[in-house]
Amino acid sequence: MISVTIEMIISMNIKSPLRNHTMTSFAIFGRQGHLPALSRIQRFCLALLLLCMTGLALPAMAQPVVGSTYKDFLPMGGGASVALPEGTWLYSHNSTNTRPGYTWETYTLRNKQADDRIPFLVVRQATGSVRWGNTGCQSSSTQHFILNQHGTLANQLINKCSRFFAMGNFDVWRNVSSWSNPNDKEWWIDAVKGFDEHDKSFKSSMFLAELSVQQFNGKGLRVEAFILPPKGTGAIRFRDAVKAGEPRPEQTMLDTWASIYIESMQQSYFNKKPQPIMALAYPVNTGGSNAPAQAVPAMAQPPVVAAAPKPEPAAVKLPSVPAALPAPTPVVAAAPAAVPKAEATPVKPAPVAAAPVAVPSAIPMVADNAAQIKLDQERRALDEEKRKMNQQLELMNQMLAKLQQENATATAAAAAKAKELAAAPAPVAAKEPVTYANRKALVIGNDLYKHVSKLNNAAADAEAMAKSLESVGYKVFKHLNLDEKKFKQAVRDFRQNLTGGDEVLFFYAGHGVQLGNANYLLPIDVQGDHEDQVKDDAILLQKVLDDLEEKKTKFALAVIDACRDNPFKGKGRAVGGRGLAPTSAATGQMIMFSAGSGQQALDRLGDNDKEKNGLFTRIFVKEMTKPGLSVDRVLRNVRTEVVRLARSVGHEQTPALYDQAIGEFYFKQ
Numbered sequence: 001m002i003s004v005t006i007e008m009i010i011s012m013n014i015k016s017p018l019r020n021h022t023m024t025s026f027a028i029f030g031r032q033g034h035l036p037a038l039s040r041i042q043r044f045c046l047a048l049l050l051l052c053m054t055g056l057a058l059p060a061m062a063q064p065v066v067g068s069t070y071k072d073f074l075p076m077g078g079g080a081s082v083a084l085p086e087g088t089w090l091y092s093h094n095s096t097n098t099r100p101g102y103t104w105e106t107y108t109l110r111n112k113q114a115d116d117r118i119p120f121l122v123v124r125q126a127t128g129s130v131r132w133g134n135t136g137c138q139s140s141s142t143q144h145f146i147l148n149q150h151g152t153l154a155n156q157l158i159n160k161c162s163r164f165f166a167m168g169n170f171d172v173w174r175n176v177s178s179w180s181n182p183n184d185k186e187w188w189i190d191a192v193k194g195f196d197e198h199d200k201s202f203k204s205s206m207f208l209a210e211l212s213v214q215q216f217n218g219k220g221l222r223v224e225a226f227i228l229p230p231k232g233t234g235a236i237r238f239r240d241a242v243k244a245g246e247p248r249p250e251q252t253m254l255d256t257w258a259s260i261y262i263e264s265m266q267q268s269y270f271n272k273k274p275q276p277i278m279a280l281a282y283p284v285n286t287g288g289s290n291a292p293a294q295a296v297p298a299m300a301q302p303p304v305v306a307a308a309p310k311p312e313p314a315a316v317k318l319p320s321v322p323a324a325l326p327a328p329t330p331v332v333a334a335a336p337a338a339v340p341k342a343e344a345t346p347v348k349p350a351p352v353a354a355a356p357v358a359v360p361s362a363i364p365m366v367a368d369n370a371a372q373i374k375l376d377q378e379r380r381a382l383d384e385e386k387r388k389m390n391q392q393l394e395l396m397n398q399m400l401a402k403l404q405q406e407n408a409t410a411t412a413a414a415a416a417k418a419k420e421l422a423a424a425p426a427p428v429a430a431k432e433p434v435t436y437a438n439r440k441a442l443v444i445g446n447d448l449y450k451h452v453s454k455l456n457n458a459a460a461d462a463e464a465m466a467k468s469l470e471s472v473g474y475k476v477f478k479h480l481n482l483d484e485k486k487f488k489q490a491v492r493d494f495r496q497n498l499t500g501g502d503e504v505l506f507f508y509a510g511h512g513v514q515l516g517n518a519n520y521l522l523p524i525d526v527q528g529d530h531e532d533q534v535k536d537d538a539i540l541l542q543k544v545l546d547d548l549e550e551k552k553t554k555f556a557l558a559v560i561d562a563c564r565d566n567p568f569k570g571k572g573r574a575v576g577g578r579g580l581a582p583t584s585a586a587t588g589q590m591i592m593f594s595a596g597s598g599q600q601a602l603d604r605l606g607d608n609d610k611e612k613n614g615l616f617t618r619i620f621v622k623e624m625t626k627p628g629l630s631v632d633r634v635l636r637n638v639r640t641e642v643v644r645l646a647r648s649v650g651h652e653q654t655p656a657l658y659d660q661a662i663g664e665f666y667f668k669q
Helices: 007-011 040-054 184-189 191-195 235-243 252-268 362-423 458-471 485-498 531-537 540-550 617-626 631-648
Strands: 002-005 025-028 072-075 078-083 089-099 104-109 122-129 146-150 158-166 208-213 220-227 439-445 475-480 503-509 513-514 518-521 555-561 589-593 656-659
Touching: 078 104, 089 122, 089 191, 089 555, 104 191, 122 191, 146 235, 146 252, 158 252, 184 191, 184 656, 208 235, 208 252, 220 252, 220 656, 235 252, 252 362, 439 458, 439 485, 458 475, 458 503, 458 555, 458 617, 475 485, 485 540, 503 540, 513 531, 518 540, 540 589, 555 617, 589 631, 631 656
Parallel strands: 439 475, 439 503, 503 555, 555 589
Antiparallel strands: 002 025, 072 078, 089 104, 104 122, 122 220, 146 158, 158 208, 208 220, 513 518, 589 656
8 A cells, every 4th residue: 555645636636625734645556666557548537537536525615814824725704715826826916906995905915936937927806796797808909819718608607708919029018007908907016026036037029828717796816927938939929820710729728727716716715615726738948938029019908897998909910920930951061172282392102002092072971961860850849748738638628527527517507506495485495504623713702790781682792693604614612601710711621722823803892991001801790899890800902902903813803892981980990981992903813892982882773773783783793794804894884884773873983993904805705
């Protein structure tokens, strides 16, 4: 028996989502430590088997972090991901492009693997529900080529499009500030900042592959890959040959690779089933520019929104250049030049030796043989490259057929389910929510106080919050009506369950009080006869936040609904005041109070308000379950709605937000 790790898959140019999880292994019959002799086709089938056995399962992935490196997949939050081409990718820059009703979030990546075919990548996702129009494939551009809609139509729920552009000099192209088209400039001006490397230029000609998958009234995903052209040609010459009906063999490989990537995007991002892609396998030039020096054509940029394509400048026509390199001319040696007669010099007679046989053609024959050998070597090298390309193309076609079948099956199943629900709109039992290993929440609600005023709905608020958090994948540790000992124990136990990289939420509903510049959360047995006693018996909020920071959580959100009247008021005790003190969040944390400093959080909007939850919590649980909204957007929506409803009854309540989070996080994708 032998143990074969996922690194085998990597060596086959078949990318695995488990490359960073090599603990998983599989047993295959064979001699100890040696693989049986396998053809590349067999190895490919073996790799697919391994991938199927693993289920392509990935842990729940948060948003990517600028400055981090990624292999195989870029996490997009909420279990969604995007497959990455071969290499090690540095997430170098992020930016946004705002449109009416939605936003493009842009991730720029740089390949740290030297001399790879794809040195740069831009991934863009559109957040919000967008009524998409036509894709870029319906554009009237004269600059794009190798267009493919992958069997979709503009009126379908899923639209797909891949197309290629050509640029003569990448360094010149990325000087976006000199562009004249304002829409194209706005689309690229921030994204290209992530391409910069100190003391390194990139004068190569380049393809730009634009790959788009968009969901009607839903999300959009676009990958823009910058690809080196094949050996022996430049991007402009390649494009012109394709458009002239004289394609090179690499055209089929590029189109098939784009098709695999498109199907992977649908699976990995929309279906949340991480699907690796294959490497491009055609030879490229190394060591800088891969094409002869030439004028840079005016390249039309992809439209920012496919539904409204923009006019594109015409390309500069270049002189025709042969697509294939001329065959080497055989080298023929020149005949020996005649030797002039020397002056006769008297010498001693010597024995006469036999004259050597003259072979005047010996040198030219050697040269001819050398030239022929060189030609044969070049021909064999070309044949080998062609054989490898054909073999890789065969594997790519197999993978493409598999992905297309899986996506077609999933789409048909979704359509059938939608039709079934439309025909029979009876209540359907909600399926069990998925719980992600890196999402954990501590929820506490205290309202049955023994020595201070009881509260009406703190426990109900905690119940509602716990239920909503579970619906978006959190493992919830819920506690109601904790005394001092149990409160502190619950915090300690929760801390022990945390690991680095977790996405954590702490929710507290109950009495809270400001003492000095610090905020304290009150257990149900708090006495509060004097300030020192409260400090000893209560739970210091900052201590809870510090515990989260020490655990190196990727993201931590504290939601505190404790801004009610001072519980010690009216009992002759001048302990604390209304509301909580302003605070500050540590790096990677967000904190939200249900009301601002000195304000009271409303439980009801009036006598006719029959809601069982307080104003703040009832809005929070509704907003957090809306798909496609980042956490910071959810919190701002909550604040806006709380302010509006509180003012409708003549009350001022503005939730306070303290934000030091890094990256984008989502409750629900």
